[in-house]
Amino acid sequence: MVLAPLLTSVIIDDELLAQNLLRKYVGRLPFLAPPVVFDSAVAALGHLPQLRPDLLLLDVNMPQLSGLDLLRGLPSPRPAVVLTTAYAEYAVQGFDGDAVDFLLKPFSFERFTKAITKVQAYLGAQSPPAAPVPAPAQVLLLKEHKKVWRVPAADILLVEGMKDYVKVYTRTQVILTHVTMTRIASSLAEAAFLRVNKSYLVHQGAIVALDGNMLELVNGLQVPIGISYREAVRELLTGGLL
CATH class of the missing domain: 2.40.50.1020 (LytTr DNA-binding domain)
Incomplete structure (x- = not known):
């Protein structure tokens, strides 16, 4: 039996409570690998090309470099991006930047799972059908x-x-x-x-x-x-x- 590879994720948020909530929500979904967490877009910038996550859970309002600025500069191939923020007015800018979904803080686990369902559909549409290959040490x-x-x-x-x-x-x-x-x-x-x-x-x-x-x-x-x-x-x- 070949097991489907887990989806990798990166959390970028400057608030510890938000980091912990997202980490908990990710941990409840068995098809998501434990996330890598950054407390700023600047800290994450140099690591994203090596990590190449499937999913990016991205806060919008952060010092030095905002989530929207990071989103606009993401190179291809891009991860599925879900924006998280307490400010609803950023939603339009997020979707203009091709975000898959927008989570308005505070959000429930049910709302989070709906966003992840959209992410799965997005990733499936981006990848052509291929024979499944088990990930090393999966x-x-x-x-x-x-x-x-x-x-x-x-x-x-x-x-x-x-x-x-x-x-x-x-x-x-x-x-x-x-x-x-x-x-x-x-x-x-x-x-x-x-x-x-x-x-x-x-x-x-x-x-x-x-x-x-x-x-x-x-x-x-x-x-x-x-x-x-x-x-x-x-x-x-x-x-x-x-």
């Missing part, structure tokens, strides 16, 4: 004792290395499997996962807070940042990449 096969678990890579929050074993943490379970940290890291997308010390690999979408030299994850776990990794991790966090 599903990991993890052996624990005599049982083999099928774990979508997008569901992994944290990987903890323990010599010749690793603990793989998802939202619902912890799996102990006989594999090296190097091998499992090579199976996971570098853009989505962040090495924070020799023993921990963290999904960027699972990070909710930085407390000193500790990262707090969505499942409540706290992960220490190694000395040699602190500069790189802080650079990503202060640049808005989570």
